Amino acid sequence: MKSERRHELEKNELADWLADLINTIKPYQNAILAVLILAVATVGGYAWWGRQSAAKTADGWDQFYAAFSQGGTADFDQIAEKYPNTHLGHWAAVIAGDLHLNIGCKLLCINKANANQELRHAVDHYTTVRRQSRREMLLERATYGLARALESQGDLDQAIRRYEDTARTWPDGAYAAAARRRADELKLQTTKQWYDRFAKFDPKPEYTDEPGMPGKYPSFDLDSLPEDGPIFQPGMMMDLEEKSTDGNE
Numbered sequence: 001m002k003s004e005r006r007h008e009l010e011k012n013e014l015a016d017w018l019a020d021l022i023n024t025i026k027p028y029q030n031a032i033l034a035v036l037i038l039a040v041a042t043v044g045g046y047a048w049w050g051r052q053s054a055a056k057t058a059d060g061w062d063q064f065y066a067a068f069s070q071g072g073t074a075d076f077d078q079i080a081e082k083y084p085n086t087h088l089g090h091w092a093a094v095i096a097g098d099l100h101l102n103i104g105c106k107l108l109c110i111n112k113a114n115a116n117q118e119l120r121h122a123v124d125h126y127t128t129v130r131r132q133s134r135r136e137m138l139l140e141r142a143t144y145g146l147a148r149a150l151e152s153q154g155d156l157d158q159a160i161r162r163y164e165d166t167a168r169t170w171p172d173g174a175y176a177a178a179a180r181r182r183a184d185e186l187k188l189q190t191t192k193q194w195y196d197r198f199a200k201f202d203p204k205p206e207y208t209d210e211p212g213m214p215g216k217y218p219s220f221d222l223d224s225l226p227e228d229g230p231i232f233q234p235g236m237m238m239d240l241e242e243k244s245t246d247g248n249e
Contacts, residue, residue: 057083057086057088060079060082060083060086060088061088063075063079064076064079064088064091064092067079067092067095072099073096073099073100073103073121076092076093076095076096076099077092077096077121079092080092080093080096080125080128084132085132087133087135090128090129090132090133090135090138091138093125093126093128093129093142094125094126094129094138094141094142094145096121096122096125097121097122097123097124097125097126097129097142097145097146097149098122098145100118100119100121100122100125101118101119101122101145101148101149101152103118104116104117104118104119104121104122104149104152105152108152108198109203110203111203112202112203115152116153119149119152119153122145122149123146123149123150123153125142126142126143126145126146126149127142127146129141129142130142130143130146136170139169140166140169140170140173140174140175141175143162143165143166143169144162144163144166144175144178144179146162147159147160147161147162147163147165147166147179147182150162151182151186154195154198154199156186156191156192156195159186160183160186160187163179163180163182163183163186164179164180164183166179167179167180167183
């Protein structure tokens, strides 16, 4: 009997507590209901957004891989712009930077204005990745690429700084040895003299007296320019001097 009486008292106490709770929250039931509805909507919206985001990212990677078969900068530029501050966007930006850098280096001996425009695009892409990404592989690649772009623009001091950043931050990385070597080469007086001369070089077409004949550009051998390396190499200063002398005759 005592046990049954105790359970009955506990049951009554629980009922009284629930009644008090209902009476307490009754004035706020609309607000509480609104909060619950908002919470459910938030969870549902987040799940929907996650599915949409995943689908969008998958579509972006499809565009990324398809861009390799295109071989142009525009596709990677668009992907980097369409997916900002994402792993996909950062990879697209690095590759776009490499492509702009390659084009800019080839144009330096043909049209410096267009070359500098391409090099600025490369610098912008590399800088964006360095500012936004937290992935070491991308940061290393962007830092080394930025060094090469700065060197191509003739900004040797900043180029040396970025080459040294690459070698110091990633001493065992894929670009460490090349970056360290290039930083040392840019400090040489002969290298600086070559870049000073090249800065004054203005490639202009040579016009003939014959009507209808297109002008021709100075006879620089573009194939001698390394696609994945710095512009200046030992022995190139003499070539530049010869070209300048020929152009003045």
